[in-house]
Amino acid sequence: MENHTKITEFILVGFKSHPGSQLFLSVLFSIMYAVTVVGNVCMILIIRMNSKLHTPMYFFLENLSTLDICYSSVITPRATLIFSLDRRNISYNGCASQMFFFSLFGTTEAFFLAVMAYDRFTAICNPLLYQVIMNKRLCVFMVMASYLSGCINCTIQTGFTFSLSFCGPKEINHFFCDVAAVMHASCSDTLVNELVMLAVCGSIIVGTALVVFISYAYIIITIVQMPSAESRHKAFSTCSSHMMTICLFFGTVFFMYAQPGATSSPDKSNTISIFYTIVIPMLNPFIYTLRNKEVKGSLKKTIKKERFF
Secondary structure, three states: OHHHHHOOEEEEOOOOOOHHHHHHHHHHHHHHHHHHHHHHHHHHHHHHHOHHHOOHHHHHHHHHHHHHHHHHHHHHHHHHHHHHHOOOEEEHHHHHHHHHHHHHHHHHHHHHHHHHHHHHHHHHHOHHHHHHHOOHHHHHHHHHHHHHHHHHHHHHHHHHHOOOOOOOOOEEOOOOOOHHHHHHOOOOOOHHHHHHHHHHHHHHHHHHHHHHHHHHHHHHHHHHOOOOHHHHHHHHHHHHHHHHHHHHHHHHHHHHHOOOOOOOOHHHHHHHHHHHHHHHHHHHHHHHHHOOHHHHHHHHHHHHHHHHO
16 A cells, blocks of 8 residues: 555556657547547537437437547647656656546446447337437436446446555556556456456447347348338448447447456557547448438538528
């Protein structure tokens, strides 16, 4: 406990071995963060301004856009400061707070994607009962349950991680306070923590992924059995964007957290983490906009109105 309280700050050393790329990373992260915020805010405004998009599918998409802004905001601004000003120090409490909110938003996004998969399953496999099943009360409950699940996970992960002792070098081989990287910097035996992370994160990732895969298995079977090519194309077009997002998100997250020895290779995690913490939140608005006729139509109408006025 004495060693544990000596540490008042950590040093984030992710990508420090490439000094020539610091300015490039700073500019790149700044651009991606700006695109993330603008893209997701535009998605939220488009959905709110068009009454035709006030459906369960777009309700979840609006919440996903809000979540992506928060998710990226926890990581990207501080990472930009690290690369531009070389301000790598982060306080003990600041590191714990960053880990807490990163785990909260990351876990909630996994549950959101599972909820959205169930929504598409209900819409395609039970179209006549869709409005009855996916009522407003259930939609709000699913969103709140996703955040609650995220809060439980982040409390467990942050509590277990910061119960460790940090008496050796206080350097964290990452550009943010990721659970695995902080555990790797501890001088305590982390076996129990690694098992807890594998059990909790693994169960969440596998559980939400199962919901997604089972939902889409039924969706694919239903689409194949549709009589006309037009109806098959219309049904598939409503799911293609979501399928692309879940492949990107679950692919990288499973590789990072749902396998044994997740803390053994902190160097590779730096590059992979950029993808699921910064790139995916930036890509989501474009994926859902470019692959969705209703959103593109609403966007065109909004632009026409602006030109008229």
